[in-house]
Amino acid sequence: MIVVCVQSWNKRRDAERMGARLVPVWNGRWPGNVDHIVNLIKLVNSGYPGEYFLRAWPEVGKVFNTRVLWEDIILTVEPDHVKVILATDFNSFVKGDKQKYKMESLLGTGVFNSDGRRILFHRSMTRPFFSRDRIAHFDIFDRHGEEAIEKIKQRQAEGYPVDFQDLISRFTLDSATDFLFGSNVNSLSDVLPYPYGVDAAATVTDSPVASPPGSAEAKRFAGAFAEAQDVIARRFNMGEIWPLSEIGKDKTKEPMKVVSGYIDRILEEALAKTKAALPLDTVDAKVDDEAEDGETLLEHLIKFTSDRKILKDETLNILLAGRDTTAATLTFVIYFLAMYPNVMARLRSEVLDKVGPTRKPTYDDIREMKYLRAVINETLRLYPAVPFNVRQSVRATTLPSPNPGQKPFYVPANTSVTYSVFLMHRRKDLWGPDADDFDPDRFIDDRLRKYLTPNPFIFVPFNAGPRICLGQQFAYNEMSFMLIRLLQNFSSIELEPSAHAPGTLPPKEWAKAEGRQAIERFCPKSHLTMYSRGGLWVRMTEVNKEDIIV
Numbered sequence: 406m407i408v409v410c411v412q413s414w415n416k417r418r419d420a421e422r423m424g425a426r427l428v429p430v431w432n433g434r435w436p437g438n439v440d441h442i443v444n445l446i447k448l449v450n451s452g453y454p455g456e457y458f459l460r461a462w463p464e465v466g467k468v469f470n471t472r473v474l475w476e477d478i479i480l481t482v483e484p485d486h487v488k489v490i491l492a493t494d495f496n497s498f499v500k501g502d503k504q505k506y507k508m509e510s511l512l513g514t515g516v517f518n519s520d521g522r523r524i525l526f527h528r529s530m531t532r533p534f535f536s537r538d539r540i541a542h543f544d545i546f547d548r549h550g551e552e553a554i555e556k557i558k559q560r561q562a563e564g565y566p567v568d569f570q571d572l573i574s575r576f577t578l579d580s581a582t583d584f585l586f587g588s589n590v591n592s593l594s595d596v597l598p599y600p601y602g603v604d605a606a607a608t609v610t611d612s613p614v615a616s617p618p619g620s621a622e623a624k625r626f627a628g629a630f631a632e633a634q635d636v637i638a639r640r641f642n643m644g645e646i647w648p649l650s651e652i653g654k655d656k657t658k659e660p661m662k663v664v665s666g667y668i669d670r671i672l673e674e675a676l677a678k679t680k681a682a683l684p685l686d687t688v689d690a691k692v693d694d695e696a697e698d699g700e701t702l703l704e705h706l707i708k709f710t711s712d713r714k715i716l717k718d719e720t721l722n723i724l725l726a727g728r729d730t731t732a733a734t735l736t737f738v739i740y741f742l743a744m745y746p747n748v749m750a751r752l753r754s755e756v757l758d759k760v761g762p763t764r765k766p767t768y769d770d771i772r773e774m775k776y777l778r779a780v781i782n783e784t785l786r787l788y789p790a791v792p793f794n795v796r797q798s799v800r801a802t803t804l805p806s807p808n809p810g811q812k813p814f815y816v817p818a819n820t821s822v823t824y825s826v827f828l829m830h831r832r833k834d835l836w837g838p839d840a841d842d843f844d845p846d847r848f849i850d851d852r853l854r855k856y857l858t859p860n861p862f863i864f865v866p867f868n869a870g871p872r873i874c875l876g877q878q879f880a881y882n883e884m885s886f887m888l889i890r891l892l893q894n895f896s897s898i899e900l901e902p903s904a905h906a907p908g909t910l911p912p913k914e915w916a917k918a919e920g921r922q923a924i925e926r927f928c929p930k931s932h933l934t935m936y937s938r939g940g941l942w943v944r945m946t947e948v949n950k951e952d953i954i955v
């Protein structure tokens with residue numbers, strides 16, 4: 406206890422020296438504020454994202470320190486803080502050892518889990534692969550998109566709704582593995598799940614005779630990958646005491662065995678192919694080498710290194726970065742289109758005006774479709790795929806005060822600073838009184854100039870600064886392409902709550918909550934990225950091809 410008191414005194418003195426003030430502590434009822442952890446864990450199943458932290462705002466304000474077990478853990482939703490952390494004082498904030506330790510068994514030392522000089526190496530090695538020319542080729546999305554749409558039609562023809570989240574996660578998994586490894590896991594070819602209560606064995610299956618080769622392996626891979634992410638999310642919820650819950654057993658070990666087995670095989674094949682084409686010891690690519698046409702990410706990376714660990718970590722990191730984020734965002738867009746038929750009708754008329762009922766969309770089509778971009782952005786505002794993020798201060802520093810005239814906040818060295826894009830994107834003082842409404846026009850009309858243009862850090866679904874998402878344009882292209890294809894094929898969407906398993910839809914108490922929590926018809930959850938608990942069951946009205954006048 407004496408050590409804690411001395412540390413607190415030192416911090417107070419250091420803050421004064423820097424002309425700053427301490428971040429207010431949100432005191433719990435139990436010693437060491439342990440009740441914050443207990444409450445957070447309780448809400449994992451029944452809570453709405455960020456719900457617990459909102460309770461702190463009336464007591465201590467929007468920037469506070471949970472100080473669990475006498476360790477400073479600062480939470481902020483201030484755009485000026487996000488700007489400082491991600492851009493203007495980038496060098497003072499790193500992902501840090503605490504985060505790396507939690508995530509290492511999933512992400513190794515890949516781009517997501519590196520700092521300093523290593524991150525420069527990762528980003529310069531990978532960036533050429535995301536050049537505009539490369540990501541404007543839509544053949545991969547077209548192939549897998551067509552397969553996904555056919556699956557929806559087949560299942561609906563059997564008379565059942567479809568779990569869109571499951572379907573689109575297969576689409577993004579097949580597209581991402583094709584793009585990254587040149588060997589897609591074929592998850593779309595496996596049987597789709599049936600609604601709760603339907604005996605799958607008694608149905609007319611949409612899968613001919615048996616699942617295709619590799620599909621069981623793909624299913625195991627996807628399941629294991631999700632399980633490992635769940636473990637990591639629990640570690641984040643528990644804070645620095647997480648090792649207590651894994652004494653004697655690393656809970657990611659089993660699922661990661663499955664994930665690694667799968668990647669290792671693809672890696673060995675790619676290495677063997679490259680070796681045959683070019684002896685590895687003669688490979689001497691410059692870091693700014695352009696990726697070649699038709700080259701997969703793995704083939705591109707093999708030009709830089711044949712170190713299996715680097716190759717494996719890097720591809721796995723990018724798979725994690727690119728697969729669940731786009732699947733989640735597309736799931737939420739479909740949810741909103743079902744909730745707001747007027748938005749669906751307007752978006753569909755943009756698709757028909759600009760691209761027509763059947764043509765394959767091009768990069769230029771997508772660039773011109775302002776409403777489509779607004780629908781995607783509004784979805785990313787309300788449900789950013791990465792809702793919470795953490796950085797660690799490398800030295801004592803400050804964050805500006807939200808109230809002019811007050812001293813800045815003091816941030817001690819080695820302190821975790823969590824920023825919630827999810828909560829920030831819904832602040833009425835930043836976005837206007839209608840911030841809880843889903844209204845894509847806010848990205849087009851006067852509200853854009855009023856709120857976002859003068860204060861761009863209020864909207865950062867892809868982060869910002871030197872570590873901004875490398876796949877941002879790729880993601881917009883993939884999501885836009887798939888949405889255009891869906892709206893060419895289906896004219897309306899309805900949610901099908903009866904297909905959900907019990908306990909997966911919002912509990913009754915949510916109706917009494919504030920904001921969107923009261924009206925939501927799905928349960929948003931997050932491991933590292935967001936998802937809808939129990940999937941998103943929908944029915945889509947198919948366009949009658951005979952009615953199409955081309």
Ligand code: HEM
Nearest residue numbers: 516726727730731734790791866867868872874875876880
């Ligand atoms: C809607 C889709 C997406 C969203 C919302 C999103 C969001 C983000 C966010 C918030 C980060 C920062 C994470 C952090 O620093 O802790 C990030 C990083 C990253 N993203 Fe994305 N992402 C999306 C799609 C993609 C895609 C499709 C790819 C690649 C195929 C990708 C590749 C990456 C990479 C490599 C990083 C790491 C950058 C670094 O740490 O320097 N992302 N993304």
